[in-house]
Amino acid sequence: MRKITMLTDLLEANDVIAMENRKVFDRNRILALNLMSSPGAGKTTVLEKTIDKLGKRFHFAVIEGDVATSNDAKRLAKYKIPVVQITTETFGGACHLDANMVQRAMQKIDLSKVDILFIENIGNLICPAEFDLGEHKKVIVLSLTEGEDKPSKYPVVFRNSDLLLVNKMDLWSYLGINLNLLLRNTKKINPKLPIIKLSAKTEEGFKSWLEWLRKQYQKKSGS
């Protein structure tokens, strides 16, 4: 028997690539956002509406992560923006994107023409939080239909995020959800996390999100 020392940390290896990605974004004055949620929380609808509203002002690009299918990329195709699909089937069906996958996807986009890049992570609240992709901010989309206890069940992702969008507010009166409890549970895990309540469908509260986005972009580009 022979022992070979490795001392290789998978997350550290990921972080190194993420840092490279971030440098590329910075050099191109791009604001990069990592969008995370459970399946069906409405990430793609939020994206569609955002591009619809701000498409004249900013040049958007999207890196779209899914385990299988390119349905989301097809939905975004009508906006005539660069969309790169990563399907993790080819990576053993991974449930998260990692920095390496994003780096490869970035090479397919002319980054000099992009202002804001959305990286739509795979629908899952467990592990995407652990993998830095090189983004500047992490945004969680939580739909009201998911109940009040999601933040308590998935504390790691809530702790590591920079903004929470509570989506599907138009359903509030039907669901009997205790919104205060949801907000309290969130504050417990991450007291400083800004929260925007909105409905991507009815556009209620959507302005606050667009405002947040504009501010982040200004900070990044210095303009």
Next chain:
Amino acid sequence: MKGTIMHEMAVADGIIKVIEEKLKGEDPQAEVSQVNLKIGKLTCVEPEALSLSFEILTRETPLRNALLHIETIPITGKCKDCRRNLELNKLDFACPFCGSFRIDIKTGRELSIESIEIE
């Protein structure tokens, strides 16, 4: 946490790729008998699910008989308010001494292949 097996699959896949890279300079007949890992509790990796994923993914490879030895690393840190060193046994991120949520995490994020043993 249920429904996380895919997470472990992806992690196991990453571990296998790193080891296979390392084995390139070794005797092709060599078989790995043990893989020593350090896994922090913050990574939400379930050791049992990881071992199962590893077993499934290594069939018919030089790693097929390898045993995963997993050392679990607790989540430790320091409270920014009461300044005490602490260990988190729940993922509530509250200081067990003063209840503050302002905590600097020191350990728990490890996902490290420490060494492998080959025959």
